[in-house]
Amino acid sequence: MNPSNLGKQNGALVLEVLQVLGHPATIEEISQRVANIYKVARERIQPVVGDVLTAGVQEGFFRCTNYRYSIVQTTIDQLRQEIDKYVYEMLSTEEDEVLPQPSPLMIKLEQLDGSPPVTPQSVLSPSPSSGELRERTPPGDASSAVATY
Incomplete structure (x- = not known):
């Protein structure tokens, strides 16, 4: 599995993880959940998740407060x-x-x-x-x- 391409569903996957968590989460927590899904080390996934979260904040899907990301409902x-x-x-x-x-x-x-x-x-x-x-x-x-x- 190439961690830079999570099935070309990166945004949907990060969105789903935040939805399932049900609370604002750090990039580490979100990355760990994604890493568990793909059975790879969090360190390999975290840069991709970070890019998705940054783009998601810019596009209005997520918000970041005190280094915790949440969904814009x-x-x-x-x-x-x-x-x-x-x-x-x-x-x-x-x-x-x-x-x-x-x-x-x-x-x-x-x-x-x-x-x-x-x-x-x-x-x-x-x-x-x-x-x-x-x-x-x-x-x-x-x-x-x-x-x-």
Whole structure:
């Protein structure tokens, strides 16, 4: 596992860890939780978590007070609504229709890991054998973390 790429779900994973903790936490505590998930040393993960937290504060997902990070609940509530709407639109889209675009807030979350934003065309690809659309999911379990808030 490359600790600089946590399944390209860095933002969602850190968000999930803070949600599960349920209280403001230090970078060390958050990094330790992530390290436990990926079974690697905290020292290897902490720089990545630090980058995510810094970007998350700048984008309004997290706040930092006295070196403790917490979730900005209003932003997360809005994100939850936008994800629900996006999923509904994706499921309602007919085969010949244009797929819905992620909201600006969803794109900001995806960009917390420094990777290019995921667009519907790169998330879904036709199956060569059946013509059905299949969702590509990154390794790890963080891909569904945000949708469950």
